[in-house]
Structures are given as C-alpha cells and as structure tokens.
Amino acid sequence: MGIINELSELSALRAKIKQLEGRIEYCKEQSMMIPGPMWGEEKIHTQPSGKAPFEKWVIKQLDLEREVKELQGEFEALSIKITDEINSLIDDEQEIRAVLYREVSFMKYTDIAEKMKISKSYVYRLHDAGMEKLKEKV
Numbered sequence: 001m002g003i004i005n006e007l008s009e010l011s012a013l014r015a016k017i018k019q020l021e022g023r024i025e026y027c028k029e030q031s032m033m034i035p036g037p038m039w040g041e042e043k044i045h046t047q048p049s050g051k052a053p054f055e056k057w058v059i060k061q062l063d064l065e066r067e068v069k070e071l072q073g074e075f076e077a078l079s080i081k082i083t084d085e086i087n088s089l090i091d092d093e094q095e096i097r098a099v100l101y102r103e104v105s106f107m108k109y110t111d112i113a114e115k116m117k118i119s120k121s122y123v124y125r126l127h128d129a130g131m132e133k134l135k136e137k138v
Helices: 003-032 055-089 093-104 109-116 120-137
Strands: none
Touching (some): 003 120, 055 093, 055 120
C-alpha cells in the first residue's frame, strides 16, 4: 500500500473514531435518563422484562468503547508506520515536520505555523513540497 493510501486510511480511521465517540456520548446521555410515570395515559399491561430501562444503553456504550479502543490501536500502529515512511522518504526536516503535523497529527495550518514559528504561507509551501516528494517516491 502506498503512503498516500495509508494517509487516506489514517484519516478515515480518525473520522470513524470521532463518529463512534459521538455515539458513545449519546449512549451515556440515554443511560442517565430514567423514565417516570406517565400520568393521564392508559396503562398497558405487559410482561416486565426484568431489565432496567437504561441497561441496553449501557451495553451499547460498552460495545462502542471496545470498538473505539481497537480502532485507536490500529490508528496508533498506522501512525507509527506512516511516520517512519515519511522520515525515510523526505530529506528536509521542516518538510517532514509540516507533513507529519498536518497529515498524522491533523493540525491546522495556523497551529503548525505557530508551533514551527514560521508563516502560514511557508507552512503551505513546506507541506506541498513534502507531499510532492512522497508522491514522486512512491
């Protein structure tokens, strides 16, 4: 798999983790809600399940947390692999940092510029030059 495809996969993993984290928060909210009595409505006699009404949300939350943990392990392993490849394919240290900050750490250009103490436009140029080198060598 080429480095560009690996970068796309890393981005997709990050998006999936963020999505699952949002679903975990929803499950947490739902598990905290305990329904009260419904006044004025006809009571329907059903067989009780014996389970608390919030139990399904807690179980779903635990399942999602397990899935996120697995994806985070994949994300970390792929990040390390990509970092090693970028370090071996690009020879300029500033280009390496710009590409890693943007593509692996998912930082904004303005944050990268502040961290590297250079202008935002120079970060764009470094990033573009580094990405071109990656595309050429693959």
